[in-house]
Amino acid sequence: MGDNLAGVLTCIQCGKCTGSCPESGKTPFNIRVLIRKKQFQSVIAEGIPWFCTSCGACTIRCPRDVKPSEVIIQMRSLLVENGKIPLTIQKALENTFVQRNPWGRSRNKRASWTESVDFRIPHISETKDKRLLFVCCIQAYDPRCMVISANIAKILQKSGLEFGILGEEEACCGNEIRRIGETGLFEELQEENIAAFKEYGVKEIIALSPHCMNALKKEYGYHGIKIFHYTEVVSDLIKGGRLKLEGVYDKNVIYHDPCFLGKQNGIFDAPRIILNFINNLKLLEFSRTRENSLCCESGGGRMFYEVENSGQRNSDIRVQEAIANGADLIATSCPFCLMTLEDPAKEKELPVKDISEILMEVI
Amino acid sequence: MNILVFAKRVAAAQEEELRIVNDGQGVDLAKVPFKMNDWDNYAIEEAVRIVEKTGGAVTAVSIGDAESDDVLRRAIAMGAKDGFLIETSETIHDPNERASVISDFLKKESTPFDAIFTGVQSEDDQFASVGGILAARLGLPYASMIIGIDSFENGQVTARRELEGGLRERIKLTLPCVLSIQSGINEPRYVSIMGVRKASKVDRKIFPMNNYQENFSNMIEIIKWVYPEKKAGATMLTGELSNICKDVLGILKENGVCQ
Amino acid sequence: MSYALVVSEIRRGLFEDRNLDSIGFSNLLQRNITLLIPEGDYKINEKFVNNIIKVRIEESSFLNPLNMITALEKVINLKGNPDVIIFTLSSSGTELASYASGHFKLPLITDVSGYDKEKGIFLKSYYSDKIFGQFKLTDTGPFIITVRSGSFKDNAVEKASLPASETLEEIQISKNRTFIEYIEEDSTEIDITKAEFLLSVGRGIGNQDEIAGYEELAALLKAVISGSRPVIDKMWLPKPRQVGTSGKTVKPKVYFAMGISGAFQHIAGMKDSDCIIAVNKDPQAPIFQYAHYGIVADANKLRDNLKVIMKG
Numbered sequence: 001m002g003d004n005l006a007g008v009l010t011c012i013q014c015g016k017c018t019g020s021c022p023e024s025g026k027t028p029f030n031i032r033v034l035i036r037k038k039q040f041q042s043v044i045a046e047g048i049p050w051f052c053t054s055c056g057a058c059t060i061r062c063p064r065d066v067k068p069s070e071v072i073i074q075m076r077s078l079l080v081e082n083g084k085i086p087l088t089i090q091k092a093l094e095n096t097f098v099q100r101n102p103w104g105r106s107r108n109k110r111a112s113w114t115e116s117v118d119f120r121i122p123h124i125s126e127t128k129d130k131r132l133l134f135v136c137c138i139q140a141y142d143p144r145c146m147v148i149s150a151n152i153a154k155i156l157q158k159s160g161l162e163f164g165i166l167g168e169e170e171a172c173c174g175n176e177i178r179r180i181g182e183t184g185l186f187e188e189l190q191e192e193n194i195a196a197f198k199e200y201g202v203k204e205i206i207a208l209s210p211h212c213m214n215a216l217k218k219e220y221g222y223h224g225i226k227i228f229h230y231t232e233v234v235s236d237l238i239k240g241g242r243l244k245l246e247g248v249y250d251k252n253v254i255y256h257d258p259c260f261l262g263k264q265n266g267i268f269d270a271p272r273i274i275l276n277f278i279n280n281l282k283l284l285e286f287s288r289t290r291e292n293s294l295c296c297e298s299g300g301g302r303m304f305y306e307v308e309n310s311g312q313r314n315s316d317i318r319v320q321e322a323i324a325n326g327a328d329l330i331a332t333s334c335p336f337c338l339m340t341l342e343d344p345a346k347e348k349e350l351p352v353k354d355i356s357e358i359l360m361e362v363i
Numbered sequence: 364m365n366i367l368v369f370a371k372r373v374a375a376a377q378e379e380e381l382r383i384v385n386d387g388q389g390v391d392l393a394k395v396p397f398k399m400n401d402w403d404n405y406a407i408e409e410a411v412r413i414v415e416k417t418g419g420a421v422t423a424v425s426i427g428d429a430e431s432d433d434v435l436r437r438a439i440a441m442g443a444k445d446g447f448l449i450e451t452s453e454t455i456h457d458p459n460e461r462a463s464v465i466s467d468f469l470k471k472e473s474t475p476f477d478a479i480f481t482g483v484q485s486e487d488d489q490f491a492s493v494g495g496i497l498a499a500r501l502g503l504p505y506a507s508m509i510i511g512i513d514s515f516e517n518g519q520v521t522a523r524r525e526l527e528g529g530l531r532e533r534i535k536l537t538l539p540c541v542l543s544i545q546s547g548i549n550e551p552r553y554v555s556i557m558g559v560r561k562a563s564k565v566d567r568k569i570f571p572m573n574n575y576q577e578n579f580s581n582m583i584e585i586i587k588w589v590y591p592e593k594k595a596g597a598t599m600l601t602g603e604l605s606n607i608c609k610d611v612l613g614i615l616k617e618n619g620v621c622q
Numbered sequence: 623m624s625y626a627l628v629v630s631e632i633r634r635g636l637f638e639d640r641n642l643d644s645i646g647f648s649n650l651l652q653r654n655i656t657l658l659i660p661e662g663d664y665k666i667n668e669k670f671v672n673n674i675i676k677v678r679i680e681e682s683s684f685l686n687p688l689n690m691i692t693a694l695e696k697v698i699n700l701k702g703n704p705d706v707i708i709f710t711l712s713s714s715g716t717e718l719a720s721y722a723s724g725h726f727k728l729p730l731i732t733d734v735s736g737y738d739k740e741k742g743i744f745l746k747s748y749y750s751d752k753i754f755g756q757f758k759l760t761d762t763g764p765f766i767i768t769v770r771s772g773s774f775k776d777n778a779v780e781k782a783s784l785p786a787s788e789t790l791e792e793i794q795i796s797k798n799r800t801f802i803e804y805i806e807e808d809s810t811e812i813d814i815t816k817a818e819f820l821l822s823v824g825r826g827i828g829n830q831d832e833i834a835g836y837e838e839l840a841a842l843l844k845a846v847i848s849g850s851r852p853v854i855d856k857m858w859l860p861k862p863r864q865v866g867t868s869g870k871t872v873k874p875k876v877y878f879a880m881g882i883s884g885a886f887q888h889i890a891g892m893k894d895s896d897c898i899i900a901v902n903k904d905p906q907a908p909i910f911q912y913a914h915y916g917i918v919a920d921a922n923k924l925r926d927n928l929k930v931i932m933k934g
Contacts, residue, residue: 490733608927
């Protein structure tokens, strides 16, 4: 733990981290104070590190490169090693250990979503270009998010872009697992996926979720494989004329930047390019947009853990603002954001759509 | 206090569709992941918690193939001191065989213990019997469905057994004894991969099972695997979800519970 | 003479219904039935059996494996070896059966739910009823079994005459396992066994956050909420809300199972409901075999849809 302490000691307690944190103020979570406590190696209450949504804003803004969001992961690692973690997070980890997905669904059914597509999706080994569609857990199993995988498969097929899948050989990307602090399990998942990529000579990966893209791109070490989020690939297909958007979409669409796509990986334009290409679609922006996008609060293990006393949910704030701005719907490009925003939006009868869903209406 | 806990590696079949193969002679588990039997996980946690208070050690014992070492490493990561593998490639279906192997093992290896814990049952065969047969073979007091342990001292255990309909009974047993632990007795700790890796450094002892089989021949045998008989089955409601909902409300009304 | 020895399960003065399955199984074997029972005044139809042997012992000591083997030894001394000793599939039945099997070194098959007399094949559940094993004895017996409740009770029939009855001489009570007291669950909680309409949730609802939505739906439908074992284990609902063998046995007018796949332990606690409606994502879920109406869908979606309709 020496290195990590050294990093923490450079902190000047400027408070930029807390200032940008989506949890500060409304919860007991104060990242600046936590770093301070870490400097003095004083005790941190067990429940506190679980508030962090891993949005990364603190790390991006820190003038001393303390990487507070990484410090949180280290704090969680200690709790994980001591076995003292919230039950629902424990279950997600145990499920991932056994079935390679946090919901514990059968690994053998990881390709079940392909049944909703009316053409056969080849295994990566049967493809020429070795372009892998990395589906990952939520798009493989969650009925709400399975449509994203089906949509993108259809869009790629229509554009004539060859791709394949790993099916049941694919394991969870581990992005959330690492953020929960289960480093060992993350390494296992990473090794398993990398071994599969190598075995089939994968050259390029299209990730459906920004979370997976982040892990594959930045946390799997050097593997020489090009990693894209689907919005990058699809925006290129549209620009290059391979995917024609013929329909009209007479709606005001407000776009929510997912933290893992936007602020953490700098992909702000690709989704907007797609939306702007759609006839009649009017693109609106939130007051907090792009680098300043307000975190939906479902990252970093929060998908599996309900914190107490979190005040008004950020997703509520987002939905209210969308309505106030006259949006007919919220568009996003992350399954976690989609699920989290949809919850309060449903009550207000405001649709929330993944960009792939809007695309399916206009191609 | 020294506690032996028997833990089994089982197929995690909960989410799987199991296929019967070879004309009923086998069940295809090739693609099914394996894990520690859920009830045994509770048993190990309970034993570790007791030993943390009373001193002594927990030893985890597993009967199975080399892969069952997974279960031992996990148990050690949870706080067991040692792991013993009684190794065999055969699948044991007769609970009397399993219990006989264990009692022979305990005698031959003169393994000392104050108590033996098992899970109430294993997820695969659900015999729920090994603990009871073993206790009787060893001439020890036995209790199953243990859902709470009140005290574990002075040669006695006070524990709560789960009965039916939410009823429980409090009983007292003298040590040594055999207890079968019910799920829900505690919240088993999380075992991290790092923890399992560290546990791998603790030596596990391997004993070949055929050393403990001389005095036993099978009392029951499995002839064939079959799928469950399909009952008449439900009237399936299909179509649009909103129409299904209307059907449901109609059914509720018909049955006089919802206006 | 060959006979079947049925060890009765008496709990709090009540002759449990599932004893009839033990009696039914004996009839299937075509054996005379001897019922072993602690001395006391119970409401039972004695005509179901040929002999009754009473043991001078409290029920809590009777249902204790250490005393049971002493009682069984006395019975065997008196009557010779039975062909089969049958226990109920219950917390105590399983405990007694396994201990007796180990003590008398007799073959044991638990949770028997079917029997083919011609072939001598016992049907036993594996993997929560996903598959079944057909078992045979390697020798002719005697043997010990526990029988699944509901499987054989239809074979329990009245005999022409009342049974002969005798009482065993006093048996030595073991000091190595003793009964202290019964413990009731917290009774301030609502009693799900008295509800006419249960909305019951299972693992399939996904996570704890979903519970609130079901509570809301239950309030709209004027249903009482209950759950299956995993839901209680995870503490999503309090223990008194549990339906199943380790929880409550319920018989409401309507049992609405949402996200419950239907492990046997659960089925046993609700299968006698007047009307069972089941929602599950998995069309293969065993609960559909017991339900009157089935819906293959995401329980949470159905819930939300129902809520919308109910709110009008």
